[in-house]
Amino acid sequence: MDLTFYRGKRVFVTGSTGFKGTWLCRMLLLAGAEVTGYALAPPTDPSLFALTQTARDIAQIEGDVRDLEALTRAMQAARPEIVLHLAAQPLVRQSYAAPVETYSTNIMGTVHVLEAVRQTGSVRSVVNVTTDKVYLNKEWAWGYREDDPLDGYDPYSNSKSCSELVTGAYRRSFLTAQGVAVSTCRAGNVIGGGDFSADRIVPDCIRAVTAGEPIAVRDPYSVRPYQHVLEPLTAYLLVAQRQMEDISLAGSYNVGPFETDRLHTGELATCFCEIWGEGASWESRMQPGAVHEASYLWLDSAKIRARLGWSPRWTVEDALRATIEWTKACLHGEDAAAVTDRQIIGYGE
Numbered sequence: 001m002d003l004t005f006y007r008g009k010r011v012f013v014t015g016s017t018g019f020k021g022t023w024l025c026r027m028l029l030l031a032g033a034e035v036t037g038y039a040l041a042p043p044t045d046p047s048l049f050a051l052t053q054t055a056r057d058i059a060q061i062e063g064d065v066r067d068l069e070a071l072t073r074a075m076q077a078a079r080p081e082i083v084l085h086l087a088a089q090p091l092v093r094q095s096y097a098a099p100v101e102t103y104s105t106n107i108m109g110t111v112h113v114l115e116a117v118r119q120t121g122s123v124r125s126v127v128n129v130t131t132d133k134v135y136l137n138k139e140w141a142w143g144y145r146e147d148d149p150l151d152g153y154d155p156y157s158n159s160k161s162c163s164e165l166v167t168g169a170y171r172r173s174f175l176t177a178q179g180v181a182v183s184t185c186r187a188g189n190v191i192g193g194g195d196f197s198a199d200r201i202v203p204d205c206i207r208a209v210t211a212g213e214p215i216a217v218r219d220p221y222s223v224r225p226y227q228h229v230l231e232p233l234t235a236y237l238l239v240a241q242r243q244m245e246d247i248s249l250a251g252s253y254n255v256g257p258f259e260t261d262r263l264h265t266g267e268l269a270t271c272f273c274e275i276w277g278e279g280a281s282w283e284s285r286m287q288p289g290a291v292h293e294a295s296y297l298w299l300d301s302a303k304i305r306a307r308l309g310w311s312p313r314w315t316v317e318d319a320l321r322a323t324i325e326w327t328k329a330c331l332h333g334e335d336a337a338a339v340t341d342r343q344i345i346g347y348g349e
Helices: 019-031 068-077 092-097 099-118 154-174 201-210 229-246 266-278 300-308 315-330 336-348
Strands: 008-013 035-039 059-062 082-085 125-128 181-187 213-219 254-255 282-284
Touching: 008 019, 008 068, 019 035, 019 229, 019 336, 035 068, 068 099, 068 213, 082 229, 092 099, 092 154, 092 266, 092 336, 099 154, 099 300, 125 154, 125 229, 154 181, 181 229, 201 213, 201 266, 201 315, 213 266, 229 336, 254 300, 266 282, 266 315, 315 336
Parallel strands: 008 035, 008 082, 035 059, 082 125, 125 181, 181 254, 213 282
Antiparallel strands: none
């Protein structure tokens, strides 16, 4: 993980107050980049953004990607060379409860980011982060490739499929002609220290074990491509760099873990309990009337390996160990920013 390219680069990060956004900002700060964050207030309390006090170290602007005027004003003032778009409503179950908010944030938010880029002459590279759930999921056993049909089932997944289409239209219609390289990155379920989101398996595990309760697993038989948050973030930064150097590399990229890391959620919970220790346990607790979620999902990441040389560094067990190490260090009073930065440095060595 060589991030020397980013030293002195002006980088604009939407969704900077989120879990992934905070880790990304910490990586860029360690690389010596000039970071401007644009986001709403942190989506959880506590939040990794607040615990690491990242607002002290970046130019943080509180704003909504649904506000085109404010977003364009902020981007033009920052004059970024690179834009990393992470702002989203990211939860499947929440998308059923608030579909209009989900569509407006994930689709029109993307339109606004790309329109702001179109009106900001300094930008040369854009990465729009979507999800592995953008594909028409046929519940088959092999990985989806970048040219497979897009058609997410639920409002979250579908809105991200639309975000992909919007990005392609802006790339073809405006941005390539302006010399702006634009890619989308489709990553799976990420885990790591400081994720306090609801309805995610590892945060649910941590909340349960710290409360001395068994972990409730909604669907122990679903299969997801779990990976540590540093894996896709490294890929996003690599894509942004390489396409800025060679615009022909712009496109869409799957970012997934090792093929051997195809785990059922129950297997992930078992691995978590073994690493955590202290008598941790889990139980299946299927919820009646639960919303539809895919039971099997896998990505083929051959394209990013072949074209850019990216591949995962950590197994899912490594990812769980790092997550638990982060959590226990902070529970014992260590500084969250120091622990986060230490893991970033350790990952890159």
